[in-house]
Amino acid sequence: MRSADPAVVSLQGISKRYGLTTVLDGVDFSLQPGTITGLVGENGAGKSTLIKILAGAESPTAGRVVLGGEPLPSTTGAVIQAGLSVIYQELTDVPDMSLLDNVLLGNVRSTAGVLRRAANRRRALDGLRRVGLQDVDLRTPIRDLTISQRQLAEIARCLVRDTRVLVLDEPTSALPERDVETLLGVVQGLKAEGIAVLYVTHHLAELFRIADRVVVLRDGALVADAPLSAWDERSLVTAMLAKDLEKAYPWQPRELGPRVLTATDVHAPGVRGSSVTAAAGEIVGLVGLAGSGRTELMKALSGVTPRSAGTVEVDGSRVRGGSIVAARRHGVLYAPEDRKREGLVLGRSVQANIASGDYGPISRFGVLRNGVATRRAEEFTRKYDVKLRSVHQAVGELSGGNQQKVILARVGERSPRVVFLDDPTRGVDVGAKSGIYGHVFALAEQGSAIFVSSSDTDEVLSVADRVYVLQAGRIVGEFDREHFDREQILHLAAGGNAQNGLQT
Ligand SMILES: Nc1ncnc2c1ncn2[C@@H]1O[C@H](COP(=O)(O)OP(=O)(O)OP(=O)(O)O)[C@@H](O)[C@H]1O
Ligand SMILES: [Mg+2]
Structure with missing residues (x-):
């Protein structure tokens, strides 16, 4: 050289x-x-x-x-x-x-x-x-x-x-x-x-x-x-x-509605007896280290994995465990963290991925209406600011962060009663992150109960109304926003003992 x-x-x-x-x-x-x-x-x-x-x-x-x-x-x-x-x-x-x-x-x-x-x-x-x-x-x-x-x-x-x-x-x-x-x-x-x-x-x-x-x-x-x-x-x-980002996550107090979800003593793979609740319009954070059971709890509550014990009620009626279809009938949706393996079919178009599993709005008398599906996909991708050439493009051609936005568009537009967002901003840029939380806040305003997790604890604390702290498949703490104590939450998540501030 x-x-x-x-x-x-x-x-x-x-x-x-x-x-x-x-x-x-x-x-x-x-x-x-x-x-x-x-x-x-x-x-x-x-x-x-x-x-x-x-x-x-x-x-x-x-x-x-x-x-x-x-x-x-x-x-x-x-x-x-x-x-x-x-x-x-x-x-x-x-x-x-x-x-x-x-x-x-x-x-x-x-x-x-x-x-x-x-x-x-x-x-x-x-x-x-x-x-x-x-x-x-x-x-x-x-x-x-x-x-x-x-x-x-x-x-x-x-x-x-x-x-x-x-x-x-x-x-x-x-x-x-x-x-x-x-x-x-x-x-x-x-x-x-x-x-x-x-x-x-x-x-x-x-x-x-x-x-x-x-x-x-x-x-x-x-x-x-x-x-x-x-x-x-x-x-x-x-x-x-190419612009100033004022405040990344503009949390504002929200009027909470009635209790939507009540899960009692749920046991499932990776979940060892967890009870959680959520109200309409509430953003509930799940905090925990990798392997603490955040993903597993979300999967158990949304029917992705079977439950071996415990009950889940949505709007007062029991939801059968281990069935995504049953959960979906109660308005419960899950957006997975691993978009490549569970969320999207990479070889299929953006439009097909958005429509997947939800053909009601785009069919009539059981016949799919392509034009409607295209317009709907175009509207969603615009709203969620997905960068693409066309909704007919294979989803695998989009950049990582834009694939994540497609999953969010799909979930967000179904007016869920309860939605589980597992690390929704993984691989997403700072601008798009605040955009995604903008949509999360809007969903909450419309009355969905939202569970959100992230590998970035500070991010969860900045958007949630309440958080549960998980450790080894159990809930070891619960904090309201006004009692958020970052140090203590991290301490609990890392396996420390509860001190003052814990309120369960
Ligand atoms: N095979 C392809 N055909 C068409 N367009 C493509 C292809 N591969 C990438 N692109 C486009 O190139 C652009 C840049 O993508 P790239 O994956 O390099 O972005 P990135 O900066 O890594 O984004 P991210 O932060 O989301 O990972 C995107 O708009 C993407 O849709
Ligand atoms: Mg990339």
Whole structure:
């Protein structure tokens, strides 16, 4: 590398079009060794597309990428060989294989056909040490590790391959809060080793902790590239959205109606005797660490999973357990956190996904009316600010955050009596987040009872009227908004004992 140009990667005039849609438009920037560069932008701004180009998975329509003084190779395998690795949001490990085999995946060295077992093992251990996993038994099947450990193992796998450039696409969006710190620490360690890091996130606070520089994409164009010291949270949001975001979650007192939902001593997979209530127009937060049973409770109450004991009443009548259809008849809906696996059929159109399971409004005498369905889908996607080309487009082509908005549009427009929103803002940009909570508040105003959870406890506390704290499948605390005590809530969620302030 020439000393005048310390960049290890440079993007020069990168553009990408899909048909008539321009997704990236003349993007220029570079990554330096030992530097963490943050990449931010609204949902659909083009971040993931840029990463796919860096990974060699997509080729640019115009422009070029230079890696270590050479043109970027054109296949993903060759890009990895050349020292650039990407950690995608979805894990790419092989669940049934051991930790050791996963870390060495695609990179087992041999001499004259003989595996160099000891040497390979040493390399794997070295990678694992650099991500803090040195104490985990190498024979453990990777599916037995936590999500956070699996993600760290993926990073270790990149390190074993002598990565000089590491790209991370929203690495903390699936991590429980307490593991975010660990990941940030690991990334800082890699920087200290001289690796060039590109870090994509919607959690701006993370960038203020670790980034040296932040690059902003807006509608596919690079609009800012400045050292961290030049930014504060407000200027960064303004650069992303091209407008000021006044207050993210404008909570206002609401008139609550009668009790809508009463769940008593519910037992279900991951739920060990939970009782909850909700009133019409009430926003009830579920707070708990990953694995505390937030998702499981929502699934049990909305008929996704069977209940082994306990009762659920909606508007005074019993709802049969274990049946989504029965729950839906009582106006109970669930919006899953894992949109890819449970929420959407990625290969089908946005319109089909919005209509799915609810053909009443778009059919007449049992015949589907396509024009009506299209108009309805168009109206919803406009209202929920889904960025797309057409409602006939496959939902899988939308950016992650926009897929999440499609799920919300589908749920929100059915005037539910009770709705369970499981981490509704996962992977959603700051602007869209406040938009989503705007819709949540509107739903509450219309009298729906809303349960909401998030991996971001502060977010739940800023929107909820009341919260339950969960731990190991049980409710260990309940707080009204006027008694919200962040420290105590976090303490309880982490398994601490109740002190003053608890009111059950
Ligand atoms: N295969 C494709 N065909 C058509 N359009 C596509 C395709 N892939 C991506 N797009 C469009 O490119 C734009 C940018 O998407 P991209 O996934 O890069 O956004 P992003 O910045 O990563 O957003 P998010 O924060 O929501 O993940 C989106 O409008 C998306 O619909
Ligand atoms: Mg993305």
